[in-house]
Amino acid sequence: MENNTHTLPSLSPLHSPTNPSKALSLSPSLPQPSATVPASLPLSPLSPILNSSGGHNQHCLSPSGPTDQDDLTCLNWLHQRNLLPLQPIPKIPTLPQLESLDPLPIQNQPPSPAKPPFSFSSLIFMAIEDSPDKRLPVKGIYEWIVNNFPYYRTAPSGWRNSVRHNLSLSKSFRRIHRDKSQSVGKGSLWCVCPEFRPALLELEAAEYGQTVIMDTTEISLDSNNPPLSSDPSCSLIPDHEELVAMESVELEEEACEEPEKDPLADSGYIEFHYYQCQQYQYLVLPGDTELDLETVEILQLDAEAQEAAGSLLDLAGGNH
DNA sequence: TCATACGTAAACACTC
DNA sequence: AGAGTGTTTACGTATG
Incomplete structure (x- = not known):
């Protein structure tokens, strides 16, 4: 077997959607670029x-x-x-x-x-x-x-x-x-697969040692249980975590001919990945969700982040 | 120790 | 028939 001299960072939590607890554990508060990247x-x-x-x-x-x-x-x-x-x-x-x-x-x-x-x-x-x-x-x-x-x-x-x-x-x-x-x-x-583009983007960025995962959040989309982030006091601070199921989210499957390959379909969770670089924050969605900007707004991102979120929703094929 | 991600090798079936 | 492609399984390593 070939000896791999590079220590690669772990995959994004998006790659383990069935394990939200682990995803939350990957929420460093500080930038952690890969030290192994030349x-x-x-x-x-x-x-x-x-x-x-x-x-x-x-x-x-x-x-x-x-x-x-x-x-x-x-x-x-x-x-x-x-x-x-x-x-x-x-x-x-x-x-x-x-x-x-x-x-x-x-x-x-x-x-x-x-x-x-x-x-x-x-x-x-x-x-x-x-x-x-x-x-x-x-x-x-x-x-x-x-x-x-x-x-x-x-x-x-x-x-x-x-x-x-x-x-x-x-x-x-x-x-x-x-x-x-x-x-x-x-x-x-x-x-x-469009819904995995953000995840791959994140993975690639992580391997590049540039983008920093500021926070990983899971938001409830259950109408009976409003997202915790709707609380004005709940802001995106480091180590802030929200964990909720996404029962009401129906992923659009038309973009993927093989819906059985969608791990989110049975995970019950949707993950929002926040990236922060200096004063900016970025939001990455798994893609193809039916979330709109109103949903994004409750996350209380700053204006730049909302703009970025809008771009990402466009990228992911969302409607807003 | 365990789970997970990843890389690698190999076997097999299929298509061109 | 041979090469390329696609799928699957198995195993080892690294990491948290």
Whole structure:
């Protein structure tokens, strides 16, 4: 087995919706960027996900392609993008180890590609999101990974098996049967299940060591039990927790052809993830809920956060 | 110790 | 037939 030299952060609580208590335990009050992420990493992995332009980023796959020296820093394109509809994400880093985010001097760069500090789920997510149509065949995912992460050029081919394994196993991805008339090549197209985009976004950000989970909250949507957050005194303070079932929420399943893959369907909970960066807060929903901004407002987010929440609801396909 | 997430390998069936 | 794809199972490691 290959020795993974990177210590990856745990998955978001969104990946364990049936375990709300654990989710609540993952609510650090202070920023906790991954200390294992090389300092040479660029800042924002949010870029590809949040690029709503729909266009294929041109410089992410530069004509010359990334060099082996690019290694992890080959992700520079990720933060070179001018997207971030969820802005304001103010300039971050507040941590000493992130003070210098410029690429390392050549002499300090590793001699050979190191394994990217991204899980396969994140890699697949980035690949799909970077495609013009937000869908890719398995082969296209391979190619994207190889083009953007030199490590996988020379890595044993077993990682491809892992990619396929992740595609099949992960609830975040779903298979789209190709139109027979347009079928070229083998297999199906794969896309990101919309309701899991925020979760993947969060995961990717966590692996990037930038975004900080400020709080994880679960809100009651039961009309008989108003959300605790409707209490004006209940504000988003660190370690503030709300735990309630979401019995009245009906997830829209039309976005996903395989509703049985939706872990929220039987979890009884919905999780709101708050991100805080300096004076801003961000809200990430699991997506495709029927929540509207009124629901969001009771969370008493500040104006910026509400704007971000609105963008996220748009992203998640919510109506408001 | 346990649960969970993740990576990896392998077997198998299916499609092109 | 062979390669690629998709699914499933199993096992090991890391982490909280």
